Amino acid sequence: MTVLTKFRRVYLKYSDVTIGKNGNRLRSIISAMINETLIEIYQLLLDHFGPQHWWPGDTQFEIITGAILTQNTSWANVEKAIANLKSADRLTPEGLYRLDLSQLAELIRPAGYFNIKAKRLKNFINWLFDNYQGDLANLESMNTNQLRAELLAIKGVGPETADSILLYAFERPIFVVDAYTARIAIRHELIEPGADYEQLRELFQSNLSEDVQLFNEYHALLVKLGKDFCRTKKARCQHCPLGKLPHILDPEFL
Ligand code: SF4
Numbered sequence: 540m541t542v543l544t545k546f547r548r549v550y551l552k553y554s555d556v557t558i559g560k561n562g563n564r565l566r567s568i569i570s571a572m573i574n575e576t577l578i579e580i581y582q583l584l585l586d587h588f589g590p591q592h593w594w595p596g597d598t599q600f601e602i603i604t605g606a607i608l609t610q611n612t613s614w615a616n617v618e619k620a621i622a623n624l625k626s627a628d629r630l631t632p633e634g635l636y637r638l639d640l641s642q643l644a645e646l647i648r649p650a651g652y653f654n655i656k657a658k659r660l661k662n663f664i665n666w667l668f669d670n671y672q673g674d675l676a677n678l679e680s681m682n683t684n685q686l687r688a689e690l691l692a693i694k695g696v697g698p699e700t701a702d703s704i705l706l707y708a709f710e711r712p713i714f715v716v717d718a719y720t721a722r723i724a725i726r727h728e729l730i731e732p733g734a735d736y737e738q739l740r741e742l743f744q745s746n747l748s749e750d751v752q753l754f755n756e757y758h759a760l761l762v763k764l765g766k767d768f769c770r771t772k773k774a775r776c777q778h779c780p781l782g783k784l785p786h787i788l789d790p791e792f793l
Pocket residue numbers: 723726727764768769770774775776777779780781782783786787788
């Protein structure tokens with residue numbers, strides 16, 4: 540029985556008492572059921588794939604740079620761009636601040652969309668220098684919600700990038716969501732099709748303990764699952780580590 544099926548059954552049972560103390564009780568019951576399923580999924584993935592050791596990067600700034608460069612490209616291309624920045628001795632806030640836009644674009648060319656991504660990196664760097672003396676250490680004492688809001692206000696930094704920076708560079712307990720997360724959660728009926736980023740983040744964030752290491756590993760495992768098994772077309776359910784769990788596929792993708 541899927542979580543949503545369980546949800547509906549419990550909801551019907553308690554439908555006349557969904558406010559006040561009993562409403563809170565209902566919410567905790569549902570949350571406990573979702574938590575159980577999410578933990579089961581996590582354990583199956585960890586047993587199958589092992590730890591993913593995310594995020595690859597030697598420094599906090601390298602992780603941030605990678606999070607901005609990885610939009611719409613493969614990690615292999617990001618690595619080439621990062622290698623270029625390293626060999627030019629520019630992979631620091633100061634190093635990028637002193638580069639002009641065209642030089643930066645040239646160095647990150649392998650990451651694709653290099654003109655756009657150069658502007659995004661510059662937007663981040665300018666925000667850092669304009670507000671925090673160009674020093675990432677000055678962000679450490681910031682409240683997570685405030686830091687998230689400021690990152691999201693930087694042009695070109697969307698929720699997935701902001702949350703990747705928060706989780707992997709600043710070790711804040713924020714669950715990162717992407718297209719793989721959405722596909723897997725919908726196919727396993729953890730959430731309705733069409734759920735948006737915040738609804739998906741809420742699903743994981745509210746029903747798991749706020750544990751940076753758990754969020755780190757869980758997101759990485761979902762990416763691995765999405766790449767290796769839960770493909771848009773021709774999902775490999777038969778051999779998938781989650782194959783024994785209830786799931787549905789859109790018939791066109793069977
Ligand atoms: S491949 Fe199939 S079993 Fe595996 S996660 Fe996707 S829908 Fe679930």
